[in-house]
Amino acid sequence: MATVGMPMLLKKHPEITHEEAKEIREFTGRHGQELAAAFPDKEAFEAAVEAGIQADKEAAEQAEQEHE
Structure with missing residues (x-):
């Protein structure tokens, strides 16, 4: 999230x-390019958020499996 955007939020x-x-700052840091590209279109933005959430879940599951 932009430096100005977070304080406004x-x-x-x-x-x-x-x-x-x-968590919001970290999420936007990981998925900022995809979110920015989708931003003008609300449905596309919501889909990008969901895709980012899913990608984070998969990464967490993979990291957990690697530590077992």
Whole structure:
């Protein structure tokens, strides 16, 4: 998320916790290019978010299997 975007989001949504804000920043860091490309189209953006969530789940599962 852009340097300005996160403070604006937190101002609009003060219920977002510090940990949630950190997770949002990390997610946008990992998937920012895909999210930015899809942004103008709400449906495409939502699909990019879902794809990012799925990719993160798969990466976490793979990392867990490698540590077993």
